[in-house]
Amino acid sequence: MTNYLIETQDLTKQYGSQTSVNRLNLHLKAGRIYGLLGRNGAGKTTTMKMLLGLTQPTAGAVYLFGMPLRGNEKKILPRIGSLIESPGFYPNLTGTENLKIFATLRGIPNAHSIQDALELVGLPYRDKKLFSQYSLGMKQRLAIALAVMHDPELLILDEPINGLDPIGIAEIRTFLRSLCDERGKTILLSSHILSEISLLADDVGIIDHGVLLEEESLAELEAKNGRYIHLSVSDAAQAARLLETVVHTTRFQVEDDHGLRLLDLGLSLPELARTMVDSRLELYDLHLCEDTLEDYFKRVTGGEGIA
Ligand SMILES: Nc1ncnc2c1ncn2[C@@H]1O[C@H](COP(=O)(O)OP(=O)(O)O)[C@@H](O)[C@H]1O
Ligand SMILES: [Mg+2]
Known part of the structure; x- marks a missing residue:
């Protein structure tokens, strides 16, 4: 029924009177990295x-691998690796020992799977270091190693790079990318940091107050980032009239009493300046602007930016 690896239909979760997730329709394509971007509490x-x-939805449905999750959990869930909350590793054991315990619990037979998983995330297999001595970055990598240990097709990682330093982020990015490109995995990850998502994801879903505001490829999102000519003048209404009657364009927006955005990028800046000045308008500023993803996020969420 669906070409998506993950699809949700009006997925909703209510806690008491609060709607935490509101009629969410998510679409994840196989072999891609999808970033769910939203502030804390989104x-x-x-x-x-x-x-x-x-947790059970209050309403709506989840489809994974083309099947409804409900009733197919035993078939579906083993095909997924996840990192939602910290897995509860034993502090007084090494990373390898911790993974061995989880492997035994989960009935993962292949001894190589532990070694492979550790290698993938860049942690040593034979190491004396105890989990309690791990840095935050190493802890996070071990948690991801645990998620990939059984070689799942789909990875669901909640804030996988939360709290990591830039080097740690770059390393995790590299191996998530290779999981996707070389091993054909599909990855859903979340973040409240726009720059992380823009570095990692192929597709982006923006969630705010439980509502999915936008869902598109990173390329589309970047293309939407407006380029415009910004004009700052003594009287925006008069400038608007000049644009229509003299410059013959209607592709502009008046921002306030002084600011205008011209979306017609074919216009010549010197000519525009001359037109304004010839009509005795004070021209304070005229320049070409480019929205950042940050601005875009602010625009679609109608609020504060995101780090
Ligand atoms: N078990 C719960 N009981 C009540 N409210 C919850 C529970 N889990 C999450 N929430 C609320 O749902 C909203 C969304 O939370 P969450 O999904 O954790 O957001 P995010 O992961 O984007 O930070 C928040 O307002 C949070 O307080
Ligand atoms: Mg969260």
Whole structure:
């Protein structure tokens, strides 16, 4: 029924009177990295928990690998690796020992899987270091190693690079990318940091107050980032009239009493300046602007930016 690896239909979660996830329709294509971007409290973790059957939706449905999750959990869930909350590793054991315990618990037979998983995330296999001595970055990598240990087709990672330093982020990015490009995995990850998502994801979903505001490829999102000519003058209304009657363009927006945005990038800046000045308008500023992803996020969420 669906070409998507993950699809949700009006997925909703209510806690008391609060709607934490509101009629979410998510679409994840196979072999891609999808970034769910939203501020703290936007509903990312709740969404992921519902995708993994860890919490029941109040309404709506989850489809994974083309099947409804409900009733197919035993078939579906083993095909997913996840990192939602910290897995509860034993502090007085090494990383390898910790993974061995989880492997035994989960009935993962292949001894190589532990070694492979550790190698993938860049942690040593034979190491004396105890988990309690791990840096935050190493802890996070071990958690991801645990998620990939059984070689799942789909990875659901909640804020996988939260709290990591730039080098740690770059390393995780590299191996998530290779999981996707070389091993054909599909990855859903969340973040409240726009720059992380823009570096990692192929597709982006923007969630705010439980609502999915936009869903598109990073390329589309970047293309939408407006380029415009910004004009600052003594009287924006008069400038607007001049644009229509003299410059013959209607592709502009008046921002306030003094500011205008011209979307017609074919216009010549010197000519524009001359037109304004010839009509005795004070021209304070005229320049070509480019919205950042940050501006875009502000625009679609109608609020504060995101780090
Ligand atoms: N178990 C719960 N009980 C009540 N409210 C919850 C519960 N889990 C999450 N919430 C609320 O749902 C909203 C979304 O939370 P969450 O999914 O954790 O957001 P995010 O992961 O984007 O930070 C928040 O307002 C949070 O307080
Ligand atoms: Mg969260």
